[in-house]
Structure formats: C-alpha cells, structure tokens
Amino acid sequence: MKVAITSTGPELASRVDPRFGRAAWFILFDTDTDDSRPVDNSEGVEAGSGAGVSAAETVVREGAEYLLTGHCGPNAFRTLETAGVKVIVGVDGTVGEAIEKLRSGELQAAGGPDVGPHSGV
Amino acid sequence: MTRPLFRIAVASGKGGTGKTTVATGLAAELASRGEKVTYLDCDVEAPNGHIFMRPGIEESRPVEVAVPLFDNEKCTACGECCEACRYNALACLKDRVLAFHELCHGCGACSMVCPVGAVSEGARKVGTIDSGTAGACGFLQGNLSVGEAMPTPVVRALLRRIPDEGIAVLDAPPGASCPVVETLRSSDLAVLVAEPTPFGLNDLRIAVETVRKLGVPLGVVVNRSGTGDGRLVDYCEREGLEILAVIPDDRKIAEAYARGVMPAHTHPEFARVIGRLAAAVTREKEPA
Numbered sequence: 001m002k003v004a005i006t007s008t009g010p011e012l013a014s015r016v017d018p019r020f021g022r023a024a025w026f027i028l029f030d031t032d033t034d035d036s037r038p039v040d041n042s043e044g045v046e047a048g049s050g051a052g053v054s055a056a057e058t059v060v061r062e063g064a065e066y067l068l069t070g071h072c073g074p075n076a077f078r079t080l081e082t083a084g085v086k087v088i089v090g091v092d093g094t095v096g097e098a099i100e101k102l103r104s105g106e107l108q109a110a111g112g113p114d115v116g117p118h119s120g121v
Numbered sequence: 122m123t124r125p126l127f128r129i130a131v132a133s134g135k136g137g138t139g140k141t142t143v144a145t146g147l148a149a150e151l152a153s154r155g156e157k158v159t160y161l162d163c164d165v166e167a168p169n170g171h172i173f174m175r176p177g178i179e180e181s182r183p184v185e186v187a188v189p190l191f192d193n194e195k196c197t198a199c200g201e202c203c204e205a206c207r208y209n210a211l212a213c214l215k216d217r218v219l220a221f222h223e224l225c226h227g228c229g230a231c232s233m234v235c236p237v238g239a240v241s242e243g244a245r246k247v248g249t250i251d252s253g254t255a256g257a258c259g260f261l262q263g264n265l266s267v268g269e270a271m272p273t274p275v276v277r278a279l280l281r282r283i284p285d286e287g288i289a290v291l292d293a294p295p296g297a298s299c300p301v302v303e304t305l306r307s308s309d310l311a312v313l314v315a316e317p318t319p320f321g322l323n324d325l326r327i328a329v330e331t332v333r334k335l336g337v338p339l340g341v342v343v344n345r346s347g348t349g350d351g352r353l354v355d356y357c358e359r360e361g362l363e364i365l366a367v368i369p370d371d372r373k374i375a376e377a378y379a380r381g382v383m384p385a386h387t388h389p390e391f392a393r394v395i396g397r398l399a400a401a402v403t404r405e406k407e408p409a
Binding site: 056 | 203206207208209210211212213214215217219221223224
C-alpha cells in the first residue's frame with residue numbers, strides 16, 4: 001500500500017508538514033516494501049492559487065491510497081476523495097513516526113476537510 | 122451642456138485615509154456646481170459610499186463570470202486543460218476532470234486546448250451592480266458576493282456602466298492590487314488621499330508608483346493634516362506632486378463621518394477644502 005506524507009524535508013526523519021497544499025515535500029512510502037521516495041512540492045509552495053488542488057493531483061498521480069498530513073482544506077479533500085485517496089489529518093511528529101502510527105492502526109481517516117480554503121497560506 | 126466624460130479616481134494605497142470622505146464630498150460638490158456627476162463605489166469588497174450618498178437604488182443587476190462546464194461523455198481526462206490552467210482550478214484524475222469554479226478566472230484556456238470539445242462555457246454569479254441616483258448625482262456601486270475571492274470582475278462590470286458624459290468620481294478600493302489598478306487604469310486623473318504619517322507616506326509612495334506606471338496624471342490630498350510629521354509634504358515637493366487640497370485633523374469631521382453625514386454639511390472648513398479640490402480637478406479637466 002502506498003502512503004503519501006506531507007513533510008518539511010526529504011527524509012523519513014523529517015517532521016510532518018502540517019500544511020497539505022503548500023507542504024515542502026511529500027514522502028511516498030510503500031508499506032509492502034518499505035521503499036520511500038521524496039517528491040518535491042515547490043510548485044505547490046509557490047502556486048498563486050489552488051495549491052491544494054495541485055498537491056492533490058500530485059498525490060493521486062503518485063498512486064497513493066492514503067494521505068497523512070496536519071490539515072486538509074475543502075478543494076484538496078474533494079479531489080482526493082473523488083480519486084479514492086483516504087485522508088488522515090492531525091498527524092504530527094516525524095514522517096517515520098507517522099508511518100508507524102498508521103501501521104499500528106492508531107490513525108483514522110477524516111470524513112471531511114478540517115480547515116477552510118487558504119488555511120496554509 | 123454635454124461634455125466628454127472625465128474620470129477622477131480617488132485612491133490611497135493605505136486604507137482608512139479618507140477616500141470615501143473625499144470621493145463622496147467631491148461628487149456632491151461637483152454636482153452642486155452644475156456638473157453632470159456619477160459617483161461609483163469601486164470598493165466592491167466593502168462599499169460604504171452609500172452611507173453618505175444615501176442613494177435611491179433603482180436597479181440591481183448580477184455580475185457573472187465564465188466558468189467551464191465539462192461534458193463527461195466526451196472528456197477523456199487527457200489532462201491538457203489542467204496543464205493549461207494557470208490558477209489550478211482544474212484537477213485531472215484518472216477518469217475525469219474536477220473543476221473548482223471559485224478558483225477560475227474565466228480565461229477560457231481550458232476550452233481552447235480541449236482536443237475533444239468537452240468544455241463549454243457556463244456562468245457563475247459573483248456579485249451585483251446597484252444603480253440609482255443620490256440627489257443630483259448618478260450612483261453606481263459594485264458588491265462582491267460574500268465568500269468570493271476575486272473583486273476585479275465586479276469592478277470591470279461596474280466601470281462598463283459609466284455614462285459617456287459628464288464627470289465620473291471613482292471611489293477606489295484600498296491597496297495597490299488588481300481591483301485598484303482596474304479602477305485607475307482608465308482614469309483621467311488620480312486623486313491620492315494620504316495621511317502625513319510614516320505609514321501614510323509608505324503607502325502613498327506605492328500608490329504613486331502604481332499610478333505613474335499606468336500613466337495617469339495625479340494629485341495628492343493631505344488628510345488629517347496636523348498629525349504625524351512633515352515628511353509626506355516634503356516627499357510631494359521632491360517628487361513634484363501637486364497637493365490639491367489639505368484637510369485639517371478635526372474631530373468634528375470624524376464625528377460627522379461616524380454618524381454617516383457628509384462632513385461638508387456640518388463643517389464649513391471641510392466644505393471650503395472640498396470646494397477648492399473641486400475647482401482644482403475642474404482645472405485639470407479643462408486645461409486653459
């Protein structure tokens with residue numbers, strides 16, 4: 001299963017970025033193989049508008065089934081939900097810790113966006 | 122006596138410097154001098170000129186922007202439209218495209234690049250234009266709908282409604298961003314209202330640079346003169362900016378404003394200053 005985690009840096013030891021659309025990086029992690037790969041989100045960080053939509057497209061394109069992040073707004077949520085990606089908000093600590101929490105079943109998918117639009121600006 | 126239209130934009134850079142006080146006062150004063158005047162509230166995010174103009178609104182028309190509608194039968198989710206969209210208003214998923222209309226600027230690029238003709242143009246209401254009369258003045262105001270992020274289409278629709286004769290007084294939004302540029306760009310004269318404070322000077326500089334880039338002649342009204350320091354007036358002298366009028370810092374003007382009364386009605390000194398401003402802009406309008 002592929003998981004995308006918003007991250008402040010390109011490592012598993014980096015902290016989870018609380019923002020989704022304007023997160024610095026996404027870490028793509030495969031829970032079957034333990035492979036991980038950083039995806040740069042400078043396009044989202046610098047987007048004039050629609051950073052959440054753009055980031056959601058990236059996560060969908062990368063084939064993630066889960067997104068772990070701090071907060072997720074309505075446009076990003078709608079995009080991810082339509083594509084069948086499960087969104088988990090309120091995640092903190094390091095990226096590695098977030099993956100362990102997901103594995104231990106501690107994390108629950110959100111039923112909707114937890115913040116309004118433009119919250120990560 | 123019909124004359125070609127003359128557009129005066131009252132702008133400021135900084136918010137709360139007295140744009141509406143000056144613009145409504147100027148419109149009423151010019152009308153009392155027999156000019157055919159239309160007052161336009163271009164601060165569509167927070168129009169408040171009506172409080173002082175007290176217009177009778179005769180008509181309210183919707184402002185619509187173009188938005189893309191997708192025919193999911195035709196759409197192949199090729200992603201060309203999402204690539205073309207500068208505003209990330211489209212998300213391309215495996216089997217379809219999602220459109221976020223509140224992010225759309227209505228440019229039409231998506232329908233132009235679609236190879237299968239799946240995109241057609243719909244309309245979305247983003248605000249209204251109210252029109253009526255306020256005493257001898259024509260009155261127009263734009264209202265951006267609550268929750269909408271883009272005021273410029275409403276400003277553009279408002280400016281299209283200016284009559285083609287007389288004088289139009291445009292009460293600009295604060296700042297120096299898109300809706301302000303839209304208000305200023307077609308003006309014949311920009312009147313920049315500024316306070317003689319460090320903040321006032323900083324924001325006046327930004328406004329002056331913006332107006333100069335647009336090539337619009339400009340003059341300055343110093344409001345709340347007596348507060349702050351002399352740097353704003355020094356700046357105007359150095360830059361060769363004409364000070365069209367000086368409004369003294371007077372609590373009575375603020376009290377009238379707070380009651381929703383035009384200060385000219387209760388405050389003779391303010392009326393004299395606005396009279397001089399009206400004479401100055403009329404001179405700009407008809408150079409000898």
